[in-house]
Amino acid sequence: MMQSAPFNYRRVIIWISRLVLAGIFIYAGYAKITMGRSPRPPLGVALGFFEMQVSSYQILSHQASRFVAHTLPFAEIALGLLLLIGWQLRVWATLITLIIAGFFASVVRAYSMGLQINCGCFAKPEPLDGMTVVRDGALLLLAVLMTVFVFMEARKPHPWNATPTL
């Protein structure tokens, strides 16, 4: 007879992190494509506007800003869905953590340089301030915890695959 996975705090944190981060990634990607407006503007206009926000961080070249602006929204939606599905979780959890680490580093750099820019996180005019840094830091912590716990749980044999003890 199959038995359910044992309940432990690591699994709870993994589930909560997956739901929270997947929700945020899907919403962020969708917001960048629609600019949070109804009716939504043409895709090119929305991505062009996001390109301006990416370039305002003064990190990437024009071509790199354009590449990020045209791929990140779709990547966010895809990664969010993959995180929800749970297939190859270790791979996608690691990738999402690296992406959030990149966001956090960019936000901290812009904040420490005193750049008066919009965050661009959810395509709405949202000035980058101390709260943005705290929020991104909290998300990074959650993503790191999730990834570490996913790897720790993966080492243990899953109860469904374990040799039944008679």
Add this chain to the structure above:
Amino acid sequence: MIPRLRLVLASVLTLAAFGMLLLAAPPEQKSAQTKTSAAKSTATPKPADVPAVSTATITVNGVTDIDPTKAFGSKSAAVVVEIFSDFQCPACKQLFTNTTQRVMENYVNTGKIYLVHRDFPLPMHAYSRVAASYSRAAAHIGKCEPVELALFQNQEKWEANGDIKGTVAAVLSPAEMKKVQAIVDAKTLEPLIEKDKQLGQTFPVTQTPTTVFHAKGATYPYAGTLSYEVMKDFLDQLVAQK
């Protein structure tokens, strides 16, 4: 002895009468002489010396309160771009010199967009309001571009010594400068600067430069400076909208 006493009494009475006359005179009469001398020293132009300027504004593609002397391009352009800037802000200088001028060449002069220069002098800058007044006055005698360019290019100089008048005079003929000075002194165009500020607060403009793009009834405000290449990508998308 008696005649001398009479003379003294008569003198005292005359002086007293003169003093009472002075006291009884209306205040306007008393300060008239002071006023005249003040007017001479400040050399305020008489209303007749101030060139006739219009404070009328226009509406283009739904964008209201546009001072036509500070706007460029075809009024039938599908895209209207407003740039709220402060002459003393370094980021505004960067936007103007690196981006706006190339946008003027490639998008405004080709009729693709209608560009509106809005004044948004920040209270933290000591001279930006004065610079905005001179720029506005110059725009009303058809000299907007050279004066804006001079103000931005020499920003560090006049920021240090406050010599905005000298900076503007360097790119105008004496006759033009006389007209500009008369308009600035008359403060005729101040309401237009105030109108720009009030309009900016509705978006809201929280920093300069802020660029507001209008196309197909939608508004896209963007705060901060922009490279020409990045703004070009966005403008191409706006212009290409069917």
